[in-house]
Amino acid sequence: MDTIGFDDFLKVELRVGRIIEASVFEQARKPAYVLRVDFGEELGTRKSSAQITALYTPEELVGRLVVAVINFPPKQIGPLMSECLVTGFHDENGDVALCVPDRPVPLGTRLL
Template identity: 55%
Template sequence: MQTIDFTEFQRIDLRIGTIIRAEVFAKTKKPAYKIWVDLGTLGIKKSSAQITFHYKPEDLLGRQVLCVCNFPPKQIADFMSEVLVTGFDDGSGQIVLASVDKNVPNGSKLY
């Protein structure tokens, strides 16, 4: 594993947000959702997420998720993904969302 120093870690803007909207993203090659995340003072940001195995759109509403907020936006089909919603491989290649065990204010930064 390659190591990084703490200043490199600090450059990654990891913040918590609440999913306020989710819908099937029919135009992708792999199954995905369009997701809108309330990131507090950063506003509402969009993301495309391949998390259809473990989650249905209606189950995502109100869930807090950890997002990388300082990647450049990425065009995916006709949708501009503005943040990366993070998660972990469940051991079979499917993603389980990274979250918190207690609600915190939207936009809170990971330290």
């Protein structure tokens, strides 16, 4: 495993957001959702594609807090311009479980 300095870690903007909309990404090559995530007044809302269909339905995603990288450049994914990367972990089956705070925190809070 490569090591990084703390200054390198600080370059990654990991922020808390709330999913305000989730829908099936019909044009995705692999099953995915289009998420709209609210990062608070300062950062606003951003869209993301997330391959989390095995463990979540769109209905249960709305209202959830998530951790996302917000300082990657936008990435074109089919017809969607993804504006953030929602984070998660692969479980024993290879399905993605969301990385989430275990207590409520203000939207836009940075992970440190």
